[in-house]
Ligand SMILES: Nc1ncnc2c1ncn2[C@@H]1O[C@H](COP(=O)(O)OP(=O)(O)OP(=O)(O)O)[C@@H](O)[C@H]1O
């Protein structure tokens with residue numbers, strides 16, 4: 564259970580897709596078995612762009628399609644397997660039971676777009692990133708999660 568005293572919030576300005584990708588690189592360096600990264604934001608906010616940057620940093624060279632229709636894509640990386648979910652089309656949180664989320668977290672880490680569609684299936688200790696569109700190229704990232712993530716976002720290195 565994550566308590567308020569153990570969590571943090573940050574707002575980072577992302578001037579362009581390159582800044583979003585740099586944020587993904589930072590997250591990738593800390594990703595461990597059992598981690599959930601919940602990616603929120605409207606259509607086209609940049610959730611898949613951020614997920615792709617995380618996977619690329621972890622040496623995934625294959626095509627990384629949006630899992631909008633498959634709901635989940637699995638990637639082997641040198642450190643740990645990563646599952647990338649897009650729950651946009653999930654209408655009933657009970658469908659999540661069939662998507663192997665618990666097993667995925669035992670074996671590796673998960674990136675989840677549209678976590679709002681998962682009801683209470685998203686772990687309390689997820690790193691939550693909400694992308695807000697502020698312009699054609701610019702986004703804000705509102706980040707919250709367990710304290711162990713805080714240090715990588717301490718300096719507003721991605722703001723321009
Ligand atoms: N700063 C930025 N960060 C991320 N994407 C950006 C940024 N500026 C512009 N874009 C563009 O916005 C689009 C984001 O698309 P993306 O598929 O990542 O969104 P999404 O949030 O996954 O949408 P969906 O909900 O449909 O899955 C891309 O075309 C990308 O190039």
Ligand SMILES: [Mg+2]
Nearest residue numbers: 610611629676
């Ligand atoms: Mg997407």
